[in-house]
Amino acid sequence: MRLNDEEHAMLTGARGPAQKWAIDHQMKVGRFFDAVDMVPVSQAHMMADPESVGDAGVSFVEDLASNGSKVVIPMITDPRGVDLAHYQPLGQTEEMATLERRFIAACEAIGIMMTNTCINYQTIMPPVRGDHLAYGDTGVVIYANSVCGARSNFEGGPSALAAGLTGRTPRYGLHLDEQRQATRRFHVSAQPKNLTDWGILGAIIGKKSGSYWEVPLLEGIENVPTSDEIKHFGAAMASYGSTPLFHIAGITPEAQTIADCGGDKCASEALTADDISALGGGFSGTGDKLDVVVFAAPQLSIVEMQQLAGLCRGVRFKVPVIVCTAPQVIGDARRMGFIDLIETAGGTVLEGTCFYNQYAREIGEANGWVRLLSNSAKIVNILGGYGYKPALASMENCVASAIEGIIQ
Numbered sequence: 001m002r003l004n005d006e007e008h009a010m011l012t013g014a015r016g017p018a019q020k021w022a023i024d025h026q027m028k029v030g031r032f033f034d035a036v037d038m039v040p041v042s043q044a045h046m047m048a049d050p051e052s053v054g055d056a057g058v059s060f061v062e063d064l065a066s067n068g069s070k071v072v073i074p075m076i077t078d079p080r081g082v083d084l085a086h087y088q089p090l091g092q093t094e095e096m097a098t099l100e101r102r103f104i105a106a107c108e109a110i111g112i113m114m115t116n117t118c119i120n121y122q123t124i125m126p127p128v129r130g131d132h133l134a135y136g137d138t139g140v141v142i143y144a145n146s147v148c149g150a151r152s153n154f155e156g157g158p159s160a161l162a163a164g165l166t167g168r169t170p171r172y173g174l175h176l177d178e179q180r181q182a183t184r185r186f187h188v189s190a191q192p193k194n195l196t197d198w199g200i201l202g203a204i205i206g207k208k209s210g211s212y213w214e215v216p217l218l219e220g221i222e223n224v225p226t227s228d229e230i231k232h233f234g235a236a237m238a239s240y241g242s243t244p245l246f247h248i249a250g251i252t253p254e255a256q257t258i259a260d261c262g263g264d265k266c267a268s269e270a271l272t273a274d275d276i277s278a279l280g281g282g283f284s285g286t287g288d289k290l291d292v293v294v295f296a297a298p299q300l301s302i303v304e305m306q307q308l309a310g311l312c313r314g315v316r317f318k319v320p321v322i323v324c325t326a327p328q329v330i331g332d333a334r335r336m337g338f339i340d341l342i343e344t345a346g347g348t349v350l351e352g353t354c355f356y357n358q359y360a361r362e363i364g365e366a367n368g369w370v371r372l373l374s375n376s377a378k379i380v381n382i383l384g385g386y387g388y389k390p391a392l393a394s395m396e397n398c399v400a401s402a403i404e405g406i407i408q
Helices: 005-012 017-032 050-066 094-109 138-146 157-166 195-209 227-241 273-281 302-312 327-335 338-344 360-367 377-386 395-404
Strands: 038-040 044-046 075-077 168-170 184-188 216-219 268-271 292-300 321-325 347-351 371-374 389-392
Touching: 005 017, 017 157, 017 168, 044 157, 050 094, 050 157, 075 157, 138 227, 157 168, 184 195, 195 216, 195 227, 195 268, 195 273, 195 377, 195 389, 227 292, 227 302, 227 377, 292 302, 292 377, 292 395, 302 321, 302 327, 302 338, 302 395, 321 327, 327 338, 327 347, 338 347, 360 377, 371 377, 371 395, 377 389
Parallel strands: 044 075, 184 216, 184 268, 292 321, 292 371, 321 347, 371 389
Antiparallel strands: 038 168
């Protein structure tokens, strides 16, 4: 790989041990993907919850902090694994909380902002078209690439950290024009009606695409989706297909026409109402006794919090309802009375976490939760591997099911 003078200085250790480790790590990643050089990035976003990194990962970041290492660009974090204000009632242990506290302290010492969100594009500093980034969370990456027109690959935790320390990342994949061209083209005849429908549609396209290197183009969408709708769409697509970029003809910035993104070179594949029904039917559970309802993955925006709070007015849940939202949202949601409505109905609002990366298996075992209901296509795809039997429904049906204790 070609390195400029500054990068050479990092590699020789002239900029300190942290940057030497970071640039060496990035060169190994870059060589694997045939990157020719590095590209400067404006932001880094790290997915590194304590369940994933473990004691070894926390110790590594603590070592960087002890050496006085500092990130050189704005760097933010994905949802945490523990809400330190509400972990024991969930069945999380003091050991889990201690690991979280250690990691937070180490990150803050090296200048990382503990934003703890997977919806930073809605809450903090949305990237702009052409902006090169080093983002970690799959939902964050696909939204930044597709909706904002920015450029990022999926960066693993160490790679995102390395980008924060060097201010660059290997130039491969979606940093290159040619990798952003459409490779699959889908025509939709059944219009999605709510967040769950958008999630199911994203899941279908992700499954059909089935590869990080496929770039699907969607046509036939009649109405511009809201930020929350396209958020659920992209998050599910990334979960089911490892997809980091999609285009929607006439809507997303790089596909104002089908030819803009090379879609005119792809054969069109039809997606029908039967396709949507088939995937949704795989996560149905009408009439089953319910253990827990989860609203997460992605975290809820202030608009989703308002919608959920409106459904909670004057009702009482028979089963636990877990709501995960961003720290940037929770203050407004409390001020506007949304959290009070949710909690009065019996729900629990967690700040800065997401259910599936907060020791979901251990929480389920501690509480005896198996039958789980959510409106997130992403989370039902993930939680089957954590010992749950998940079901999928609209936000309205999730609330109605929580009231009855039975999936409606």
